[in-house]
Amino acid sequence: MSAKPKLYYFNGRGKMESIRWLLAAAGVEFEEEFLESRDQYEKLLQGGSLLFQQVPMVEIDGMRMVQTRAILSYIAAKYNLYGKDLKERALIDMYVGGTDDLMGFIMMFPFLSAEDKEKQHALIVERATSRYFPVYEKVLKDHGQDFLVGNNFSWADVHLLEAILMVEEKKSDVLSGFPQLQAFKARISSIPAIKKFLEPGSQRKPVPDDKYVETVRRVLRMYYDLKAN
Amino acid sequence: MSGKPRLTYLNGRGRMESIRWLLAAAGVEFEEVYLETKEQYDKLIKDGFLLFQQVPLVEIDGMKMVQTRAIMSYIAGKYNLYGKDLKERALIDMYVEGISDLMQMILMFPFSPPDAKEKNLESIKERATNRYFPVFEKVLKQHGQDFLVGNKFSWADVQLIEAILAVEEKVPDVLSGFPQLQVFKTKMSKMPTIKKFLQPGSPRKPPPDAHYVETVLKVFKK
Numbered sequence: 001m002s003a004k005p006k007l008y009y010f011n012g013r014g015k016m017e018s019i020r021w022l023l024a025a026a027g028v029e030f031e032e033e034f035l036e037s038r039d040q041y042e043k044l045l046q047g048g049s050l051l052f053q054q055v056p057m058v059e060i061d062g063m064r065m066v067q068t069r070a071i072l073s074y075i076a077a078k079y080n081l082y083g084k085d086l087k088e089r090a091l092i093d094m095y096v097g098g099t100d101d102l103m104g105f106i107m108m109f110p111f112l113s114a115e116d117k118e119k120q121h122a123l124i125v126e127r128a129t130s131r132y133f134p135v136y137e138k139v140l141k142d143h144g145q146d147f148l149v150g151n152n153f154s155w156a157d158v159h160l161l162e163a164i165l166m167v168e169e170k171k172s173d174v175l176s177g178f179p180q181l182q183a184f185k186a187r188i189s190s191i192p193a194i195k196k197f198l199e200p201g202s203q204r205k206p207v208p209d210d211k212y213v214e215t216v217r218r219v220l221r222m223y224y225d226l227k228a229n
Numbered sequence: 230m231s232g233k234p235r236l237t238y239l240n241g242r243g244r245m246e247s248i249r250w251l252l253a254a255a256g257v258e259f260e261e262v263y264l265e266t267k268e269q270y271d272k273l274i275k276d277g278f279l280l281f282q283q284v285p286l287v288e289i290d291g292m293k294m295v296q297t298r299a300i301m302s303y304i305a306g307k308y309n310l311y312g313k314d315l316k317e318r319a320l321i322d323m324y325v326e327g328i329s330d331l332m333q334m335i336l337m338f339p340f341s342p343p344d345a346k347e348k349n350l351e352s353i354k355e356r357a358t359n360r361y362f363p364v365f366e367k368v369l370k371q372h373g374q375d376f377l378v379g380n381k382f383s384w385a386d387v388q389l390i391e392a393i394l395a396v397e398e399k400v401p402d403v404l405s406g407f408p409q410l411q412v413f414k415t416k417m418s419k420m421p422t423i424k425k426f427l428q429p430g431s432p433r434k435p436p437p438d439a440h441y442v443e444t445v446l447k448v449f450k451k
Contacts, residue, residue: 052327052360063319069298070322077315090294090303097296098281131281 005030005060008044010219012212013205014107015068016056018100018162020204022072024197025158026079032203041219072096076155088150095136095148095156099163102132106166108226110208111216116228121170123228128167133178136160140180146187153191161188169207234259234289237273239448241441242434243336244297245285247329247391249433251301253426254387255308261432270448301325305384317379324365324377324385328392331361335395339437340445354400357392362407365389369409375416382420390417398436 005023009016011034023030035041035055044050050057051066058065061078065071076082076092083089105124112120139148148156164185167174175182188194197204217223234252238245240263252259264270264284274282280295287294290307294300305311305321312318334353341349368377377385393414396403404411417423426433 051323051364052330061316063316065319065323067323067326070319070326073302073322074315074319077318086303086306087290087292089306090292090299093299093302094280094294094296097299101281135280 004028005058007032008035008049008057008059009055010035010212010216011205012208012215014056014208014216017205018103018159019056019058019068019071019075021158021162021197022075022081022155024203025153025191025193026075026081027193028075028079030203035219036215038219038221069100072155081153081155081158083150083154084152088154091149092154092156095139096159098132098135099156099159102127103163103166106170108228110213111222111226112228113225116225120228124167125171125174128163128174129177132163133175133181136184137178137180140184146184157184157188158194161185161194233257234287235262236260237262237264237278237286237288238284239264239441239444240434241437241444243285243437243445246434247332247388248285248287248297248300248304250387250391250426251304251310251384253432254382254420254422255304255310256422257304257308259432264448265444267448267450298329301384310382310384310387312379312383313381317383320378321383321385324368325388327361327364328385328388331356332388332392332395335399338399339442350399353396354403357396357400357403358406361392362403362410365413366407366409369413375413386413386417387423390414390423 005028007016007019007030009032011032020030035044041055044055044057045053049064051064054066056066056068056071058071060071060074065074073082083092102124105120105127109117109120109124136148143151145151147153148160161184164175164181175185189198196202234257236245236248236259238261240261249259264273270284273279273284273286278293279286280293283295285295285297285300287300289300289303294303302311312321331353334349334356338346338349338353365377372380374380376382377389390413393404393410404414418427425431
C-alpha cells in the first residue's frame with residue numbers, strides 16, 4: 001500500500017475537486033481511482049469501505065475517510081493550512097463555508113433541467129457578486145495582507161481561488177468590480193504548488209461535460225434532475 | 230454586555246437547534262434573540278451583522294459567527310468536545326457530517342409540498358434505518374464503549390442523540406432494530422447537562438409547526 005493518499009471518485013470535479021485542490025496546494029502527491037461502472041461502486045459498497053455508502057472516499061493515514069468537509073478539515077490541519085489557533089480556525093471555517101455554498105450552486109448545475117440551468121446561471125452570478133465576493137474583497141482591503149487569515153496561506157485562500165476560477169468559467173468578467181480579488185487571484189495562482197496544479201497535465205479536472213454527467217447518473221442510478229435553489 | 234453567547238435565529242429549531250444542543254451539552258448558558266419580522270432581518274443585514282446575509286448568527290468571544298458548521302466546530306474545540314488529536318477529530322467530523330445529512334432531510338421536511346410529504350417521510354425512515362443508524366450501531370458494538378469516539382463524550386455523541394430523538398418524533402419505533410442505540414439514547418439522556426436540556430423550560434425548541442413555517446417564509450421573503 002502506497003503512502004500517498006488515494007482518492008475514490010468519478011473522473012471529474014464534483015465534491016472531490018476541493019480535496020484535489022487542497023492536497024495539491026499542500027504539495028501532497030496523491031493517487032486516484034475513478035468510478036466508471038455501477039459494478040465498481042457496488043464492489044466498494046460490499047467491501048465496506050464507504051461508511052455512509054457515498055463517495056468521495058479518501059484513503060489517508062490508515063483511514064478510509066468520507067464526508068468532504070471532514071476530509072478537507074483533516075488535510076488542512078495536517079498540513080498547517082488551518083490557522084494558528086481556535087479563532088483563526090473559526091475565521092477559516094466561516095470563509096470556507098461561504099465559498100462552499102457558492103460552489104455548491106455550481107456543482108449542481110450540470111444535473112439541473114435545461115430550464116433550471118438558465119435560472120441557476122443567473123443565481124450563481126448574483127450570489128457571487130452580491131453576497132460572497134464583496135465579503136472577501138472587504139476582508140482583503142481591510143487588513144491589506146496577502147492572505148485571508150492571519151497573514152498566512154491557509155485552506156481559505158485555496159478554496160476562494162477555486163471558487164473564483166469556477167465562477168469565471170460561467171462569467172469571465174465577474175471580477176471586474178473586485179480589484180482586491182483580482183490581485184488575490186494573481187498572487188495565489190503564482191504560488192508554486194498552485195501554479196503547478198493550474199498547468200495542463202495536473203490532476204485538476206475539467207469543467208463537467210455530458211460524459212461526466214452520464215457516468216455519475218449511471219453509477220449512482222441518479223436518473224432524476226436535481227431541483228434548483 | 231453579558232459574557233454569554235447570544236444566538237440570533239427564529240424561535241424554532243431549524244439550523245440553530247444543533248448549536249443549542251451543543252452549548253447545552255457543554256453546560257454553557259446562552260441568550261437568544263428571535264427573528265419575527267422581515268424588518269428585523271433586513272436591519273441585521275443593513276447593520277453588517279451577517280457576514281453572508283444569513284442566520285444562524287452566534288455572538289461569542291467577541292466574534293459574530295455565522296455558518297452553522299463553523300460555529301459548532303468552534304464550540305466543540307473550545308469546550309473539549311472535539312477529541313484529543315487529529316485522528317479523533319477526523320472520526321468526529323465524519324460522524325457529525327453523516328448525521329448532519331440525515332438532519333438536513335428533517336430540516337427541509339416542513340417545507341416540502343403536501344403531496345411530497347409522505348415520500349419524504351419514507352426517505353427519512355429509509356436513510357435512518359439503512360444508512361445512518363447501522364453505522365453508529367456497529368461503532369458502539371465494536372468498541373463496547375459508552376461514547377462514539379475515544380471513550381469520551383464528544384460533539385458526535387450530542388449530534389447523534391439529537392438525531393435519534395428527531396427521527397423518533399417522525400418514526401416512533403425507529404430504534405427497534407438497534408439495541409446499542411437504545412442503550413446509547415438512555416445513557417446520553419441521563420447525562421446531567423443533557424437531562425436538563427430535555428426538561429420543560431429549557432431552550433430546546435419544539436418540532437416545527439405551521440406557525441414556524443409561516444414565520445420562516447415571511448422573514449426570508451425576497
